[in-house]
Amino acid sequence: MTGRPLSDAEVERLRGAPFTYSDVGSTRTGAMPDGYGVLLRSVVVGSGPERFERASQAVLRWDMHRRAGLTVRPSNDPVALGTVAVVRLGPGPLGLDAPVRVVYLVDEPRRQGFAYGTLPGHPERGEEAFVVELQADGSVTFTITAFSRPATLVARLTGPVGRRIQSLVTNRYLRAV
Template sequence: MTQRKLTYPDPGLTERPYPVALEGGWPPRYRLVLREERVSVPDPALGFLRLADGLLGWALHRGSGLWVDAGTPRARPGLEMSSGVGIGPLRWHAPCRVLWSTEPVIDGSGRPVPGQRAGFGYGTLRGHPEAGEEGFYAELSEDGQLFFRVAAFSRPANLLIAVGGPLNRRTQELITRRYFRAARRLALGEK
């Protein structure tokens, strides 16, 4: 089976293993979103595992108010999925393909190894309102701090979306803020 083409060139730029910086190396003429937040939890290692599981299992998206098909398996390279907003036939679908995913590395005692990132990145397919890529990262720093990071580059996929520029940017900002609220809840073990 042939995979559908992505709507932008040079996929995989969001794959940035620890400690590769998220700054720099992005394509020109795309809107760039780089956000990070230190997530304060009583046990950062446990919070990292919870957050990584929530990222890879789509709980971050669902917790942000996005619809993800209930039958969509855990994020893995090559998986095509669709998220969206709305209800029933009034739902805006945003199809993507997972380009990379990284599971947590666990030591012999069942704890995550400090100095790592887990998460995934996906690229847009035809029908998505944007053209570009987004990466979601749970990070456990070498000194044991937990971070949630998002890196995305995008541009409007069609003229209608381009005309709605300010509204489109506000919508992206709203969803990104919701990602961070959901990430805090996931790291704390809240649903």
């Protein structure tokens, strides 16, 4: 789902906001920081160059998020380095806004994707990467790598329920690609 576009003021505020964690880029290196829950999920989404292209576009154009039932208000579509977005989970006044900024892009002939990091106002602290890869055998894999921990009192109070919600959203992402 697409919400109202971000205003210029919102884009400027989010681009200037600090990340809410210090280990920016750790999903790229695989060296996950201590004190965070770590998630690594991968699934084969098909085979061949055409499937790789479609899956890559689903990730880079925010379709994965939208197909997973989230509302996305990005500053750029497709994703670019420095893109900011407000991702919203849930309807109306019960929904949670999750501001993020893209920390890096993966733009290789056989690997496409990006990672974003959390900004102030996000219920969690951490980073999440979404990468599509065309393997040597022709299979296409989609991998989500993340580390996070609660950033707000509400997120801390949800405990295992919050982790379950994160797992459900991850499953939706995997199915959406």
